[in-house]
Amino acid sequence: MAHKRRSTLKDVALHAGVSITTVSQVVNNSTGGNIRISQETRDRVWQAVQALGYTPNASARSLRTRKTNLLAVLVPDIANPFYPQLIRGIQDVASENGYDLLVYDADDRPEREKAFVEAILRRQVEGVAMVPFYLGREDFVRITQANIAVAIMTSTPPPMPGVDVLQVDDTQALSAMLDHLISKGHRRIAHLSGVLGTIAGDCRLAGYRRALERAGIPFDESLVCIGNFRAGGVPGLIDQLFAQAKQPPTAIFAANDVMAIATIYDLKRRGLRVPDDIAVCGYDNIPEAGMMIPALTTIDQQMQQEGQMLARLLIERLESKNKLVERAIPLEFRLVIRNST
Amino acid sequence: MAHKRRSTLKDVALHAGVSITTVSQVVNNSTGGNIRISQETRDRVWQAVQALGYTPNASARSLRTRKTNLLAVLVPDIANPFYPQLIRGIQDVASENGYDLLVYDADDRPEREKAFVEAILRRQVEGVAMVPFYLGREDFVRITQANIAVAIMTSTPPPMPGVDVLQVDDTQALSAMLDHLISKGHRRIAHLSGVLGTIAGDCRLAGYRRALERAGIPFDESLVCIGNFRAGGVPGLIDQLFAQAKQPPTAIFAANDVMAIATIYDLKRRGLRVPDDIAVCGYDNIPEAGMMIPALTTIDQQMQQEGQMLARLLIERLESKNKLVERAIPLEFRLVIRNST
DNA sequence: AAATATTGATAAAACGTTACAGCAAAAACG
DNA sequence: CGTTTTTGCTGTAACGTTTTATCAATATTT
Numbered sequence: 001m002a003h004k005r006r007s008t009l010k011d012v013a014l015h016a017g018v019s020i021t022t023v024s025q026v027v028n029n030s031t032g033g034n035i036r037i038s039q040e041t042r043d044r045v046w047q048a049v050q051a052l053g054y055t056p057n058a059s060a061r062s063l064r065t066r067k068t069n070l071l072a073v074l075v076p077d078i079a080n081p082f083y084p085q086l087i088r089g090i091q092d093v094a095s096e097n098g099y100d101l102l103v104y105d106a107d108d109r110p111e112r113e114k115a116f117v118e119a120i121l122r123r124q125v126e127g128v129a130m131v132p133f134y135l136g137r138e139d140f141v142r143i144t145q146a147n148i149a150v151a152i153m154t155s156t157p158p159p160m161p162g163v164d165v166l167q168v169d170d171t172q173a174l175s176a177m178l179d180h181l182i183s184k185g186h187r188r189i190a191h192l193s194g195v196l197g198t199i200a201g202d203c204r205l206a207g208y209r210r211a212l213e214r215a216g217i218p219f220d221e222s223l224v225c226i227g228n229f230r231a232g233g234v235p236g237l238i239d240q241l242f243a244q245a246k247q248p249p250t251a252i253f254a255a256n257d258v259m260a261i262a263t264i265y266d267l268k269r270r271g272l273r274v275p276d277d278i279a280v281c282g283y284d285n286i287p288e289a290g291m292m293i294p295a296l297t298t299i300d301q302q303m304q305q306e307g308q309m310l311a312r313l314l315i316e317r318l319e320s321k322n323k324l325v326e327r328a329i330p331l332e333f334r335l336v337i338r339n340s341t
Numbered sequence: 342m343a344h345k346r347r348s349t350l351k352d353v354a355l356h357a358g359v360s361i362t363t364v365s366q367v368v369n370n371s372t373g374g375n376i377r378i379s380q381e382t383r384d385r386v387w388q389a390v391q392a393l394g395y396t397p398n399a400s401a402r403s404l405r406t407r408k409t410n411l412l413a414v415l416v417p418d419i420a421n422p423f424y425p426q427l428i429r430g431i432q433d434v435a436s437e438n439g440y441d442l443l444v445y446d447a448d449d450r451p452e453r454e455k456a457f458v459e460a461i462l463r464r465q466v467e468g469v470a471m472v473p474f475y476l477g478r479e480d481f482v483r484i485t486q487a488n489i490a491v492a493i494m495t496s497t498p499p500p501m502p503g504v505d506v507l508q509v510d511d512t513q514a515l516s517a518m519l520d521h522l523i524s525k526g527h528r529r530i531a532h533l534s535g536v537l538g539t540i541a542g543d544c545r546l547a548g549y550r551r552a553l554e555r556a557g558i559p560f561d562e563s564l565v566c567i568g569n570f571r572a573g574g575v576p577g578l579i580d581q582l583f584a585q586a587k588q589p590p591t592a593i594f595a596a597n598d599v600m601a602i603a604t605i606y607d608l609k610r611r612g613l614r615v616p617d618d619i620a621v622c623g624y625d626n627i628p629e630a631g632m633m634i635p636a637l638t639t640i641d642q643q644m645q646q647e648g649q650m651l652a653r654l655l656i657e658r659l660e661s662k663n664k665l666v667e668r669a670i671p672l673e674f675r676l677v678i679r680n681s682t
Numbered sequence: 683a684a685a686t687a688t689t690g691a692t693a694a695a696a697c698g699t700t701a702c703a704g705c706a707a708a709a710a711c712g
Numbered sequence: 713c714g715t716t717t718t719t720g721c722t723g724t725a726a727c728g729t730t731t732t733a734t735c736a737a738t739a740t741t742t
Contacts, residue, residue: 006487008728019692024730036689055462055487059403060728063697068400078425079628088419088446100460103444105429119441121396146347146396231632265632287420288629291572291606349698360722365700377719401698404727 007052016041016048023048027056062124070123071099071314074116074130076198077229078105080258081286082303083131086153089307090129097315099126108195108228110134121146127314129153129307133198149322151313153306155203157328164313164327166306168200170283173299173333174207175214177281180297180337181251182215186279190223190249192237192259201229204255204283222246229255231262238266250278251341257282257289257298264294264340279341295338306331348393357382357389364389368397403465411464412440412655415457415471417539419446421570421599422627423644424472427494430648431470438656440467449536449569451475462487468655470494470648474539490663492654494647496544498669505654505668507647509541511624514640514674515548516555518622521638521678522592523556527620531564531590533578533600542570545596545624563587570596572603579607591619592682598623598630598639605635605681620682636679647672 009027013020018041025035026045048054062068071094075083087103094101102125106112113134120128120143127149132139140160143150150160155168181189191208194201209219222244225237242248254260260282264274274280274294282289285300309329317324354361359382366376367386389395403409412435416424428444435442443466447453454475461469461484468490473480481501484491491501496509522530532549535542550560563585566578578600583589595601601623605615615621615635623630626641650670658665 009730010728020728021692021730022690024728025691028730030730036691038690041690057404057728058464059400059409060697061730062400063398063404063699063727064729064731066697078429079422081420081422081425084419084422084425084446087444088448091444091446095456095460100443100464101445102441103428103432104442105425105432107429115436119436123399123441231628261629262632265634268634287572288602291603292633293606293609350700351698361698362700362722362724363720365698366721369700377721379720382720398698401727402700404697404729405699405701407727 007054011052012048012054016044068124068126069099070125072102072120072125072128074104076106076133077108082284085303086307089304090311093308093311126318129310149314149317151310154199162326167328167330170207170333175211176335178211186251188247188249189251190241192225192227192254194229194255223249227259231258234259234262235266252280254282257284257286260296275341281341285336294340297338297341298336300334300336348395352393353389353395357385409465409467410440411466413443413461413466413469415445417447417474418449423625426644427648430645431652434649434652467659470651490655490658492651495540503667508669508671511548511674516552517676519552527592529588529590530592531582533566533568533595535570535596564590568600572599575600575603576607593621595623598625598627601637616682622682626677635681638679638682639677641675641677
């Protein structure tokens, strides 16, 4: 199969009998200062473009203009249904604005997050959206110093000048959830945590402790099991929980819906009824949460819209030439009470 | 926040007191023919690289070498848990081999698939993996003519010279599934289809008909409802199914697991027991399928490995400079019998 | 009719990199 | 010691764009 060399501006110029500059200006329909091109030549150029099937070379263009039109997103675990929705949201806004999107799945491995940083620096990505688990201040510094716009979703306040955040302050939502459980009579509420040392994991555990405290329920360490945000480990966690609990829990708060759903099924397999014998609630409101039986009580995050928001933050920052002061957009949470509690 | 200009080869060269060429050769540790550089200079160069925080400019490099080190993947619906796994597989292999990955979610919209084609041509992506729903022969022609490697997952034989396919021949698997249902005594087996006019949708419907025929069961149109691969529409489909069926079905085969799972929950809500009153089976074996209760009988596709395979096909083709004859790798399917049937 | 302004197009330089050929100095050879 | 070979490095020319300045040829003004 003979594949032709891609045609370049030069080819088009030759074919149309004009200069390279002219072709460039026509295809970009440049509007700058004193650029005048007759309709006649414009047509001739477009004809040539069609005839040769010309497509601009993005690398050359980027090299010259210092614009790559690339955004990137880093997610901790693309297999968690939470993140595809976030990605979709980002992609929506990105492609509306002429950006393409690089997606990196860290697969929960710190070294992959580091690799992400290297990759975006190499690629001269213009902006990155992330849900960082392991990256720290020094990584953000490297990124922003390379003049890359950054928007992250996290619970800590803007960690850096020039970094926008979707601020996950779920204190209130977690309190509401715990209050709900308490109002149903629960006092021994267990927590299956996410990975400790990660932002989301630490944050949810802290929120759980805070909410308990506020409700006047003493924190009981034997009711906490350290998980990893994934479904696979859940049966083991439940074993551990029942083994170590001084008194068995009457409710379980899992760090995310994926774990909560796995918990419900596991409890069912053990012959326990949810919510009659034990209540379960999660966090994220992934689509499965509303569908299953019993439907899962959880905290809604509106992932797709948050993705759109992340992308918008980036694009605004880019259009402002990164002169914007950093912003922290508080996220809206909603306790969704269903019949798993 | 003053962001410094990125340092370039030139800066490094100056700092190390050597020529640009030398720096380039060191950082690429070029191995070509007669390139000799003393260890001493190598060290000096690396020091300078460290000192200045030099990162190669990917655009410039691509422009010069005609290698973008970019792959792209197109999926029909990233919210379907099937695809994130595929993406993860692709990403695994891609990053192992030094490629970055552009991800496009078509959101089931034909125009987004078209937009994908434009984007990859602009970007000079080196290879694309796709699960095309709406793209046709002429689109593939455009892509291959631009000398982009293509690997697709589809049920039709290789549609183009130079296009590799993961060949979904599920005739056998579907037969096995239907045989299984029949052996359980089912004769009225309904089908909730995917979108017709899409490759996967048509294929699964055809496979269903073929398998029925082979089993000697007459095809009953009133047992088929046209769905869209998503969970949302399922309750309506079930309504429709029960309304239009001449005789109510005793089993339902959904075109994918997402629909099958939604079906099971919907039936439960109607007070029907699965599998006692009605059996349900799906297709894909997404993680949720094995977890739920009743666990779903389905056809396993090993998505992550298939993703890896797609990426490998691409990379092999790239390394062969696209001189490879097109390949069709038959996929392995496995009927996974669980207790929804 | 001379001076000035406008229109339409272009040549040349730069963006940061890699490939190729070349060249001096040192080493090896006769 | 003269010649050849090897070693270590460098200059230059692309790659395909966009940008800036410039320049003829008209058109408009005085």
